[in-house]
Amino acid sequence: MIECDVLVVGAGPAGSSAARAAALSGAKTIFIDKKREVGVPVQCAEGIGEYLFPYLPFKIPKHLQVWKIDGISFWAEDITIERTGSNWSGYSINRDEFDKWLADKATNAGAKLMLETELIDLEVKGDYNVTKAIVKTPKGNKEIVPKVVIAADGVDSTVLKLLGFNLDLEKNAGYVIGFKMKNLKLEKPNHYQIYLGDFAPGAYAYIFPKSNTSANIGVGAIFFEKRLEECYEEFVNLPLIKKQIARGTIVEDRSGWAPIRYGIDKLNYGNVLLTGDVANQNFKPFIEGILPAIICGDLAGVVSSNFILKGEPLSNYTTYMENKLGNFFTESDRLIDTLYWLGKFPDKRGHLLRLGIFSNIFSLEQIHNLVNEDYTSLKSYLNDWDHNRKQF
Ligand SMILES: Cc1cc2nc3c(=O)[nH]c(=O)nc-3n(C[C@H](O)[C@H](O)[C@H](O)COP(=O)(O)OP(=O)(O)OC[C@H]3O[C@@H](n4cnc5c(N)ncnc54)[C@H](O)[C@@H]3O)c2cc1C
Structure with a gap:
């Protein structure tokens, strides 16, 4: 049996950032991930927006900002609109490398990382008060006894399920089919490209360059009147896309689920804080979740540690989060409601x-x-x- 102050479930951007902050603030912190290697496989288009940099708890080193993006080109019905400037610029990153760097920051701050360690059960007393976590490791099951649990285990959260929440992925999340491709002839290698049409019902298709000749390419939908595979085929056969990817080859499948709507209505249940994709902490319409996960994870880590060491209420996490990113989330929530409403106009x-x-x-x-x-x-x-x- 292992005792700790803070148990963080998940070593993605939210979990590593939470573990770093909790350990830095003095809490005995363990963060676990069921994966063998942090950041692998990549299920992401790997774009980050520069406008969020001032909100980050630490700087992202230059070597991780692998490809500069100056703006976004939007296309629908043969109209192209280009937006540039600080709200539309950013970088492409290598998620595997980026997530490892984040996990290293947490371990350097004193948090203990346990890989190949999957949360499989929780002992819960009273009102969502977790007293014990059962984890599966290559050496058998272990028990972890935490004072606070930070759920950072992504869109299909085990923590939430074990707390008794009935998650409905199809209702609250969207599936994105995406691939990393190379040998491309990109029109504008320093612009993200967003395409709107029948091939992406209610949402969009994208080309997110990673160099002059490589990019993440994919399609997402919020309405499912046709199979997403068909949508992807339709998209890559558009003349505008075909000419860019004619000689392209797929390097890796990067598809996955992304949260769209809230499956839960609070960020704090008993001694559990929710952060990152678990809590739908991404900005629409681009489902931009990497940097929000870092920012919110950091706040969850700080509050957990302050709860243990100074008696600060865990519910303060919600207030801090709203103070920092509340305006972005309000706008993002209004936007997604509008996109669903626009479904009436197909x-x-x-x-x-x-x-x-x-x-x-x-x-x-x-x-x-x-x-x-x-x-x-x-x-x-x-x-x-x-x-x-x-x-x-
Ligand atoms: C196809 C696609 C493209 C995307 N593109 C972008 C983009 O370009 N830019 C952007 O900002 N965002 C993008 N996103 C969203 C972004 O990837 C997420 O918002 C971000 O990864 C959220 O981080 P997180 O730490 O909350 O969750 P995750 O990164 O999902 O990390 C959760 C971790 O928890 C672990 N875990 C799960 N269950 C357990 C368990 N029971 N026990 C132990 N460990 C567990 C998992 O192994 C995982 O490592 C994209 C998402 C998808 C699906």
Whole structure:
């Protein structure tokens, strides 16, 4: 039996960041992951937005910012809109390398990492008070007795299931089919490319470059009227895409589930804090979860340690999170509600409306009036914006 102050389940960006913060603040911290190797396999398009850098608890070293992204090109119905500037720029990273760097930061701060260690059961007393965790390791099952548990075990969280929450992945998450490809002839290697159309029902397809000739390419959907594999085929056969990937080869499958809606309504149950994908802490429409997971994980780690060492309430985590990223989450929640609502408009006008929203040309306030406009008017609004470079 192992005793600790803080048990972090999961060594992704949220878990490693939480473990680092808890250990740095003085708590005896263990973080576990069922994987043999941190960060592998990669199930990600590997993009991070520069606008979130000021909120991070530490700097990301230059060598991990492997490819500079200057902006995003959005495409629908033969209109391309380019956005550049600090809200639209960022970097592509190597997730495996990045996640290992984060885990190293936690172990350097004094947290103990246990790999090939899977949470399989929890002893829970009273109101979500975890008194014991049973983990499966290559040397047999072990018991860990923590004072606080941080659930950072991703979109299909074992912690939440063991606490009795009925998770419905199909309802609260979206599946993304994605591949890393090489030997590409990218149109704009320093721009992310986002495509909207029938091939990505309610969502988008993407090309996220990692060099002049390699990229993560994929399709996500929030409505499932056709198989996502078909959507992907349709997307890669668009002339605009075909010419970029004609000689391309797939290096790796990077598909996976990404959270879209909240499966739970709180960030703190008893002595458990939820962080990262467990808590739907990503920003829509791009399901940008890496940096939010680091920022929120850090807060969860600090609060856990302060709870143990100074008696600070665990519920403060919610307040700190709202103070730091609340505005981003509010906007993101409104956006996803609007995207579901736009599902009522599955015609080509819907693609134009989404183009306007994704590229932030149409505000969420305007959209309820714009749905009454016809296709030609919407097209001319978007084209006019492109000529005048101003907010519509
Ligand atoms: C295809 C795809 C593309 C994406 N692209 C981007 C992108 O470009 N940019 C971006 O910012 N975000 C992107 N995301 C989202 C991003 O990957 C996640 O938001 C981010 O990984 C969340 O980090 P996390 O630490 O919460 O969870 P995870 O990274 O999922 O880490 C959870 C960890 O918990 C471990 N675990 C699970 N269950 C157990 C258990 N029972 N016991 C022990 N360990 C367990 C897992 O092995 C895993 O290592 C993408 C997601 C998908 C699916």
